[in-house]
Amino acid sequence: MASTAIINARVFDGENVLPAATTVVVSGATITAVGGPVPDGATVINGEGCTLLPGLIDSHVHTGIPQLELALKFGVTTELEMMGYWDAESRRQIAERDDLADLRTASYGLTAPDGHPNQLTKRLDASVPLPHHHHHETPSGEAVLTTATTPDEAVTFVKQRVSEGADYIKIMIEDGTVFASPGLPMLSRETLSAAVTEAHKHDKLVIAHAMTYEAAEVAAEVGVDGLSHLFLDRGADLNILEKLKGKFIIPCLCLDASILGIKPTTFARDHRVSASLPQTWLTHLNGSMDTFPGGDFSTVLKIVAALRETETIDVLVGTDSSFPVPHLAGIAHGASVHYELQLLVEAGFTPVEALRAATSVPARCFGLGDRGLIKEGLRADLVLVQGGPTGDIRDTLSVKSVWRRGKLLASTAGL
Template sequence: MTTTAITHARVFDGDRVREESTVVLDGPVITAVGGAVPEGAAVVDARGGTLLPGLFDAHTHTSEEALAFALRFGVTTELEMQGALTRTRRAHIEQNDAVADVRSAGFGITPPGGHPSELFPKGKRPGGDGEPAPEHSGGLVMPFATTPQEAAGFIPRLVESGSDYIKFMVDDGTVEGHPGLPCLDQATLNAGVAEAHRHGMLTVAHALTLDAARMAVEAGIDGLVHVFMDRPHTDEIIRLIAESGTFVVPCVVLNASMMGITGAAFADDERVTARLDGPWLTTLRGSFDRYPQGRLEDVLATVAALHEAGVDLLAGSDASVPVPFLGGVAHGASVHHEMQYLVRAGLTPADALRAATATPARRFSLDDRGRIAAGLRADLLLVDGDPTTDIHRTLDIRAVWRRGARFGAE
């Protein structure tokens, strides 16, 4: 592959703006930050722009088609929080530079009939409607557990089937408008998390209520992949999360959607409209609208308190499939919207950029990406202007590279 030198760029390396303004790529790897342009290199003049690490979406449910939309927006890695793209099922994606890369939890541990079964049509709910819970589906483990022994027993099977991390559903359906769903109890959650840690696996929890978040943190969870939305935060829960070292993927865009706030105004931005098709634009303009009594101001205040307490925040969208009732979010686009929400909550633009680059790479141990440094993957996003002072400039996309391959190049 041709050596490429990106010159005259403002370089945000995932942590800070660097003095150097040249970044050299050789094939899929960054070979130098600063220094002279190598003889014979193809030169990309980035004058007036900012070079960023490729972005992460730290909470999705994805597909190859969705990963293609993600890459259009400079999202070079998606972290799937329930789905099929586990380690043993994605070789075709890892080698395809026309789509974002992906890591996956596989399926999350939940009781039979527990979340997310309520999202499926009646009669098609895995483990719901009185049907037996299948243990495997197309080679994927379907981990329905009601006891500590069952939860612990699923861990080695999830590891063997290719899960990159282990997810637990802690949800009684209150926020989704289905109160009374079966929910993991504390003992079952504790046993599953402990067994996952014994296998060296990172653990994450779906938790939309304050009590569920407390359960997960008390179980020793590594990350919360939602921020609770049923009530304002308390000093006690913020302290508990901060002292535990737990990271949080707030998914403010999802919470807003749950409250009936659509993504219509964001979708009308021509920088968004130009990169999405009709079904995704329709979805983005919709909303979940399951919890209209929620208050977005409370969620933003919780995010601010977590940030002030030093909790690692990661940018995620919870984008899934293009259907209006799962609306308000879209692959790729909603990472930019989430960064805007993080800034609205009180983070600086640089903080929000870290939440979409270096922080998810570090917390998910993806040490080959998320930063601009020699020896790392050449996953890069070039935008016009300075998003370290104006987060809205992340949508002014000039170029995207995935493993050194420029997206859309002939």
Template sequence: MQAATVRLATGWAFSSTPEEAAAFVPQLLARGSDFIKFMIDDGTVEGHPGLPSLDQATLNAGVAEAKKYGVLTVAHALTVDATRMAVEAGADGLTHVFMDQPHTAEIIGLIRDAGMFVIPCISLNASMMGITGSALADDPRVAARLDDQWDRTLRSSYDRYPQGRLDEVYDTVRALDAAGVDVLAGTDVSMPETFFGGLAHGASLHHELQYLVAAGLTPSRALRAATATTARRFRLSDRGRIAEGLRADLLLVDGDPTSDIGDTLNTRAVWRRGHRLAADSIPAPLK
């Protein structure tokens, strides 16, 4: 799936007025975007507070225009204030969970009552706090399948928000889940550069499932966060579950990940659209 982003940034689709934001939406859809992602970020968490960001009116106009086309809208929001803006605008989902302060019953209620889903990306938040993925990189089920670049990247971290508290993020995710908010699995992995450290494609999704369980989700709910729940919220009715007529994208593992979420790394076989992949064609680190 392709995502389109509207934000104030050179080289991206940028908007400084409601009119510009609304005008960009049909252009982005014409280029093939399946959903629209709005960046609501003044740089606070990244260590650069005060960067230009979408204002409420511009965000509202962009989301409203997307809704005219029936298109899913998601918002990048790392702070409580940005989260409030996304709620007010009517975005369908949040692609991060705020990390600048503890949650309150009020903000959890706003997200719940808006019917939003949340992709916490706890692995990204941890990296922002200076927590590396070294323990994951040391796991023999992962280590043998990382090239040098990804190994170095996973063992480093963003380290832009050391004052953050992972326990507070856990508490927020736990409260969202308890409130009935759909929690989805995602990692925000970028490229194999130590600047984007603590994350690696494939491996970090397994890590995110472990983080979700550490935050209080049951292993079964964490697994659904990566499969059925995500498929439903992103309107992908042909996948995410094992049922007649759906895509047969299957993962066979040794062990029982509904009891021990770490067993997702014990991959024995992979099927894509009903065809079992040869061992040498299974993307690392899933072999």
């Protein structure tokens, strides 16, 4: 089997920076050596002046084939979808396509009839290329439930998601406050608890959408495993942190900034971003949602800093990237992962801590035992970047080469 040896690069293995330039050997789809000699006949990649990273993981997206392709170009080798509509065959095809980021998904997210995100999705027109499987019955002939009103319906919902191959379960706890849509229908605590209990019976994680303080409290009380957002409505009230111990949080700071009306214009002007994004996505990135302008982003950063200080709550990189439509503006697949890393550092994370939040930490939290680390025997999902992002996080944008399952992405070959 043909081998590739990446030599002379600094290596961040997902947890730590290795003490000296280390040769990493890839054979087929697998990392076969970290350290040691270059095998006879191996293709040699000289990584002098570069840093080798595990493939990056975006822990919160809504995606499609073009988005998975764009993400991989920026070194994001896995996207974790928090609500989507993929059938089993589509997922099998994605798993085998090394020109796309890999995918894990919650399938449908549990919400109340007319609850979040219906106020957003109903604004999408037919031109938006959403992936749909369009089925209305399960294989056993039951009607597919995409909402619930009772605990029994929530149990059925979870069973259906498990049967169709959902990797985890997503529940919505959203009254619309931060989306300029107050009064959205919400699920009762009893219904949410039933969903969580049923999911755990099937060994599935439960991730809650919760963007207000009260919603975060409810999420903690019903026993979810992770939260896919931060609360934006109550300043730096940190009393809730005790309730969140042992859970993980995907803050999606780039989304928070967009909701608060902050446009990432400086980031978007970086030539490494502007030259790599299609114009549609660059225009989209330069916008914002601006649905909760009364919030304060500096307070959001303080909350993230407090999460870091607890050392009992894992923080994961996620963007909530979705589709390039105006009311979801300010975020772009792939590129915004790098912005999220920069925002975590702005909040007080060290660059190494931020990089862990996009590699080993999400792999551990989501049970992705084959990735997130540069370690012998794991998938060869790798990113080679110019410079030293463990010292200057902005260097993650200087992507030279990307490997997905050991296959060099053609568009990055020889950059």
